[in-house]
Amino acid sequence: MTIPDYALFAAAVADHRFWIALAIAILAGAVRGFSGFGSAQIYIPLIAAVYSPRVAAVTLLIIDTLGAAPFTVRAFAYCTWPEVLPMYIAAAIAVPIGTLALLVIDPIVLRWFTANIGVHHVHHLCSRIPFYRLPRALRRHPELASIGRLTLGQSILCVRLVLWDEAARRLISFRELRTLPRHAAG
Secondary structure (H helix, E strand, O other): OOOOOHHHHHHHHHOHHHHHHHHHHHHHHHHHHHHOOOHHHHHHHHHHHHOOHHHHHHHHHHHHHHHHHHHHHHHHHHOOHHHHHHHHHHHHHHHHHHHHHHHHOOHHHHHHHOOOHHHOHHHHHOOOOOHHHHHHHHHHOHHHHOOOOOOHHHHHHHHHOOEEEOOOOEEEOHHHHHHOHHHOOO
């Protein structure tokens, strides 16, 4: 057995993305610790934004497998096997296949299967554009292409924007709603 190269580890830790990823992993772990689920819903999109979807999927698989192993061993005695075994077998088959699919399948094909979710918001602006025509719509309409992508920080700040202000034609928060003249009295 060979010892991993220290320089490779040092280079990974020196990259600022490592520390962002560590914070994301801690946040996802805290969510899982409090709720018992939901870590993947936080971890996958955020790590995919920092590194790539492939890195996110593979590292989550490793983290979940290693992190759940001690609890799994103790839970064996309490399992209702006729209910748990089919789910376990399905997961044991589907998770490696899904991970392999992310590594092997062309991203364009994956976008087709996910209804091009990365630019799917354009479909909601004009529902006549089918998901498979979204990239062409973005290319043909420069005003859509210039919108750009939200950064991780910007997307977190958008969580508070939950109401549509028709007069201003933008999303607003509940706090902003209370400051509008027509709602100030009530």
